[in-house]
Amino acid sequence: MFKTLSGRFLILTVIFVMLAEIFIFLPSVARFRQDYLLLRLERAQIASLALLADDMISADLESELLENAGVFNVVLRRDEVRQLVLSSPIPAQIEATYDMRDPGALTLIRDAIMVLNNTANPIIRVIGNPVQDGGLLIEVTMEQGPLRAAMIDYGLNILALSAVISIITALLLFVAVRAFLVKPIRGVVRHITLYADSPEDARRIIEPSAGINELREAEEALKSMQTQLTSALRQKDRLAQLGEGVAKISHDLRNILTSAQLFTDRIEVSSDPVVQRLAPKLVNSITRAVHLCENTLAFGRAEEAPPKLERFSLSGIVSDVIDSERLSAGDYDLSFSEDVPSGLMLRADSEQIYRVISNLVRNARQAIMATGKSGEINICAADADDAWQIRVSDTGPGLPKRAQDHLFQAFQGGATKGGSGLGLVIASELVRGHGGSLTLQSTDPTGTTFVITLPKAEIKLSAKEM
Incomplete structure (x- = not known):
């Protein structure tokens, strides 16, 4: 007692x-x-x-x-x-x-x-x-x-x-405390126990009913926590189902792309000058798609693969990204520019850096095209003493407030209608794998600028970071 x-x-x-x-x-x-x-x-x-x-x-x-x-x-x-x-x-x-x-x-x-x-x-x-x-x-x-x-x-x-x-x-206080405090508190505990048995069931979320202000505040805080937790569990369940579906699609898509890759090998031997100029880009695009499918299949078993560090020219990667996005833009009044020194060499994973820049440029292109107005996308790079910096700027409408608040959160930071926000999440994860950072430098109605910072010092990744 x-x-x-x-x-x-x-x-x-x-x-x-x-x-x-x-x-x-x-x-x-x-x-x-x-x-x-x-x-x-x-x-x-x-x-x-x-x-x-x-x-x-x-x-x-x-x-x-x-x-x-x-x-x-x-x-x-x-x-x-x-x-x-x-x-x-x-x-x-x-x-x-x-x-x-x-x-x-x-x-x-x-x-x-x-x-x-x-x-x-x-x-x-x-x-x-x-x-x-x-x-x-x-x-x-x-x-x-x-x-x-x-x-x-x-x-x-x-x-x-x-x-x-x-x-x-x-004795009077004993009876009063049991009636006005202990009984409501036991009710809250009972709600917590019932909710813990099945947190996905929204019917088990507590409805505040206490007449005491402090206890009602506790019930409202508990309701808010249970609501967020239920939503998070549902989202994780949907993500798990989505991941399973994507893995199946990627498996079949990889087989299809592998067949397409065999056909492109035949195209490369064509004597047509236009075919000879476009065929390597097509081969590279299909190769990247195959690698992406393979990485998607591995995603359910582990996080993004650690970067394979090698020296490569950044200007070539930037040119490939711009050429691909020009094709996607079609006849839309959208210009691309680059300011990357021809001799700038990076020590990083070229495929992952391509994906990072491609995601940023694609987001910028979609944001500009959603406005129906003309625009420009610029990629520039600089070689500092201790790091390489790559800036991707656009003249789009800027990121909305919700996208800024959930910038690197999947399915919450989408900047365009119907967007999932996965592009920025993937890009940020790939840059962090290099020991660097992806930051939003500025965004307003005149445009948006993202900055990729890659350290020059070699990073030894631990098992948890890989």
Whole structure:
């Protein structure tokens, strides 16, 4: 029970109520002592009225009056005259005098502590103001023992009352906590358990219903997390199915392209000048398509293959990309330009760099053609001290906000309608495989620029990075 939230509330409530009673115990006992002594003074004053009415009273009556008042003698000051009104033998010497005429709170608490700590039964003198203007001062002598006993009884009564109050309060809080906190929390836990059994089932997503603001915020946060997780699981499932389908298509497509590659080998021996000029590009395109199909088939078993580093001329790769995109653009008013030094040599995987640049240029071409306006795509490269940089710029409409927020996320960063965003994802992965980076340098309504940075230092790829 004490390990539960409501059980701990029960224990803490009892403890806190008892602590609160301890803090108010001393002021309460001090006030009780003050009232006790003032009552003795009042009784002594009433007892003295009998003598004031009749100057002569019997010894027995005087003794009875003092016993009823609980004092040994009574001194009354009237008209500046101090008069011993009632008296009886005092069994011991007076040890302390207490003035009850407007004492301070700290004085009352201190005197109460002294009374409780004194286990003897000393004789004390108490001074106070008479009630109803019955004189200037009244003074009595009495035993302290009965006062201490009464204070202890009062303290025990406070302790018992505090215990009863704390138990009742704790029980009420126990019931309230179970009704307003524990029950809703158990409901949330039950929702989490049901959702964990089948996270793909959207019907198991929690619907916030708590009346407590903090608990409702927790339910809303849980709903948001469950919604995102369900969506992610569905997307991963669809991606797995898509990957299986692509692998099957790539397998058959590879066989078809292999056959086409055999036919292109025959075309290369043609004597037609146009065929001789275009045939190598066709062969290279089909070869790349075959390699891409093979890589797609391997994608389900591992990530992108590590780059095969070799030195090659970047200008040749750029020329192949531009020639391919010119054919795709057809008669559209789109111009291509390049600013790549003819002697610039890269140490990288030529096929992967071709795919990176091709993806960027293709995205730029599709973005410009989607506007229906003319445009230009430029590829430039520079050789820095520690890295090679390749910039692909266009005069297209720029990337929309959603594409910028999900730039390198598959199926979320597409810039054109119907686009999947896979081109940038693939390009970024291939560049990272070289130890480099693909970054968006700028994008606005006047165009977009991507920068490929390839380090010159040889990168030794670990098994996790490959």
